[in-house]
Amino acid sequence: MRLFEAILAANQRWLNGERGARVPAEVTSALPIAALTCIDARLNHLLPDVLGVPEEQFIWLRNAGAIITGPLSSTMRSLALACAVKGAREIAIIGHTDCLVGHTTTLQLLDRLAALGVDRSRLPPNLVEYFGLFATERQNVLRGVECVRASPLIGPKIVVHGLLLDVKTGGLEWVANGYTAPEPTVAGTAGELFARADQTLETLGQIGNFATSELKLPETRIGEFVSTARDWLHQAEHVAAALAPAAPEPAAPPPPPAAIPPPYLHDAGTSFSELVRKRLRQRKTESNRQH
Ligand SMILES: [Zn+2]
Known part of the structure; x- marks a missing residue:
C-alpha cells in the first residue's frame, strides 16, 4: 500500500467513526506530505486529522481557494522548498466543497472590493487570471495538479495528487491519483x-x-x-x-x-x-x- 492509498483508507475509517485513525507504520517512511489547501476556516479542525497523518508530518500551505497561479508562483516556490528542504516526497492539492472563492464571480468580487474602497482602475486588467477565480472546485484542483506537474521547480520523483475534501463530512475523494495518472496528453x-x-x-x-x-x-x-x-x-x-x-x-x-x-x-x-x-x-x- 502506498502513502495516499493508506491516507484514503484512514479517512474511510475516520468517516466510520474511528477518530484518531492513523496510516499504518509501513507507509510512514514516505512522510511528510506537503499539502496546499484553501484558507477556509472550516478546514482548521479537519486537517490533518481526517488524513490520518500526525500534525508534525503535515506541511500545510494555504491560500484563498488553494489556487496555483503559475509554475513559478510564490505557492510553487513554497511547495518546491517543502520538498527540497523539508523532505516531502508527495504533494497534494486539496480542494474543498462549498468553496466561497469558487462561488465568487468577477462582478461580485469587483462589488465587494469597491465596497472596501478599492478602485477598479488600480486592479490588474485580467482579474480572473490574477485572482485565479475558478468555476468548479474539482476543476481548480485539476489545474493545480497540472501546474505543479509542469513546474520546473518540481522534479519527476515527486508524486502529485489532487483531492477534494467534503467540509460537511470530512470525507476525501480522489480528483487526480498521482500513482496512476497518465502523462497529460x-x-x-x-x-x-x-x-x-x-x-x-x-x-x-x-x-x-x-x-x-x-x-x-x-x-x-x-x-x-x-x-x-x-x-x-x-x-x-x-x-x-x-x-x-x-x-x-x-x-x-x-x-x-x-x-x-x-x-x-x-x-x-x-x-x-x-x-x-x-x-x-x-x-x-x-x-x-x-x-
Ligand atoms: Zn475555499
Missing part, C-alpha cells in the same frame, strides 16, 4: 477543454437569448496554443457564472480521454474556434430536432 487536454466548453455553452444556452456567437473565439491551433483556448474558456465560464441565476455548480468531472468522441482527438489541425463553432451548430441541430 494534448488530446486529453483538448478533450477536457471541450467537455468544459460543452458545459459552458449549455449554461449559456439555459440563460436564454445570450448570443454565444458574440463571445470572441480565439483563433488558435489545438496542440499549439491550448492555453489560449483555456483562457477563453475560463472567461466564458465566468460570463456564464455571472449571468446565470444561482444554480448548483456542475459537479461532474470531465470525462477521461478515452471517452472523448474520436473527432476531437483527430482534429489537432483544426482551430479551436472552428471546433467550438462546429459544436455550436451540432447543438442547434440537436435542439431543433427535439422541438
Whole structure:
C-alpha cells in the first residue's frame, strides 16, 4: 500500500467513526506530505486529522481557494522548498466543497472590493487570471495538479495528487491519483477543454437569448496554443457564472480521454474556434430536432 492509498483508507475509517485513525507504520517512511489547501476556516479542525497523518508530518500551505497561479508562483516556490528542504516526497492539492472563492464571480468580487474602497482602475486588467477565480472546485484542483506537474521547480520523483475534501463530512475523494495518472496528453487536454466548453455553452444556452456567437473565439491551433483556448474558456465560464441565476455548480468531472468522441482527438489541425463553432451548430441541430 502506498502513502495516499493508506491516507484514503484512514479517512474511510475516520468517516466510520474511528477518530484518531492513523496510516499504518509501513507507509510512514514516505512522510511528510506537503499539502496546499484553501484558507477556509472550516478546514482548521479537519486537517490533518481526517488524513490520518500526525500534525508534525503535515506541511500545510494555504491560500484563498488553494489556487496555483503559475509554475513559478510564490505557492510553487513554497511547495518546491517543502520538498527540497523539508523532505516531502508527495504533494497534494486539496480542494474543498462549498468553496466561497469558487462561488465568487468577477462582478461580485469587483462589488465587494469597491465596497472596501478599492478602485477598479488600480486592479490588474485580467482579474480572473490574477485572482485565479475558478468555476468548479474539482476543476481548480485539476489545474493545480497540472501546474505543479509542469513546474520546473518540481522534479519527476515527486508524486502529485489532487483531492477534494467534503467540509460537511470530512470525507476525501480522489480528483487526480498521482500513482496512476497518465502523462497529460494534448488530446486529453483538448478533450477536457471541450467537455468544459460543452458545459459552458449549455449554461449559456439555459440563460436564454445570450448570443454565444458574440463571445470572441480565439483563433488558435489545438496542440499549439491550448492555453489560449483555456483562457477563453475560463472567461466564458465566468460570463456564464455571472449571468446565470444561482444554480448548483456542475459537479461532474470531465470525462477521461478515452471517452472523448474520436473527432476531437483527430482534429489537432483544426482551430479551436472552428471546433467550438462546429459544436455550436451540432447543438442547434440537436435542439431543433427535439422541438
Ligand atoms: Zn475555499
